[in-house]
Amino acid sequence: MINILIVEDEVPAQKNLQRLIEEYVVDGQVVGCTGSIESTCRFLSERGGEVDLILLDIELSDGKSFEIFNRIKITARVIVTTAFDNYAIKAFKIHSVDYLLKPIEPRELVAAVELVRRDMSSDGHIDKILEILSPREYKQRFTVKIGDKIVIVDTEQIAYFYSEEKVTFLVTKQDRRYIVDFSLDMVGEMVNPRQFFRLSRGCVASVGAIKSVTKHLNGRLKVNLQPATSEEIFVSRTRTPEFMLWLES
Template structure:
């Protein structure tokens, strides 16, 4: 049996290869191929394998692009770190795919499924793509706040940060005005565009533009200074520092 591995994480590819050989000692394995370009070129230059193991997220994009560039009729078992509930839902269809880290039992079941059926991957690839690629979410663009007897709309773009204090949530604008909201920070975290706002800790959600200073702090934490904020002890926890730095890079 000829098997092709398309996987951009070398440790994952090495482990997968060993797991396959433990189950199918006679298998001839090619790869790993780490990109859409490399996989496309290989498939165009070689006879199709009997089975393909393909990661969804590759170094140069989503692997679905491979099948837009070259016709593939070989069965495909996708490997992915996407949500396991989506995986369970899609298993109802004829194609199979595995959640990382891949276990021996799951891999054995997938290979047995391959042996039992001759799967045409092109039937379901585009349905799989629609399921796994997150759809554009509509984030909250404005908040209705009460000012005396009036109700006024405040645009999300006017918010420098959101603060929870004594069980009350406030919206602070760049102009230094503060309004009470009827949402918790947990609720706001799901409503706000994550490209523009970040949950610093239990008390603060900040916009990128509101951050004026960042300092290293003890225990690998970061201390943040926000515009129009008197709190000098706003800390990003050690667990969130990595995610926070990635968010800063994206902005």
């Protein structure tokens, strides 16, 4: 028997998930439902030893669920439940974190629980979830040099970055161009992936700079940026699905 704690702040979603477990998960038993950080910590401090698996929503009524891990030691396995978030899902896949995408389908729930059933160890599991869900600081501004003068450019004012002959340029929404002392790979790690996307090897653009997207040959997408670029920008066929998910989210 797998004892399951549902952590979900929306009552209809709680009830639906409980129903799915009762109907489809063999040997699955719901031992509790909580909807906030406070109630979850209280439940786990009193009955944590009974819980084998936690189905954990990211957004709770009193904050982000990762705060629970900072307050109390959890030995149960965790499956994260989340509404569509392309960046989070990509991170879950990279770090092999179990997750379920809302609305939760019975088949996916059964498959996720079965994976947990095969390996109930939680070693390193919580650390991976914390790494993804904990707030991360991204660069808020860049400093650029113009002769002896240092100019500060807020990230919100940046349209895109591009590289040319191994030099990286920053382009503002006002079409001012500056050289920055970072490679494009480094820039990609510094900026918020919800706001910026690596369109090609030579360009990282903000969502606000995308003027239009058109289909091109061989499944590629042509992206027109504002301010205009000197060269055409294409998203490769292999990156097109990821780009469209990012654009829509």
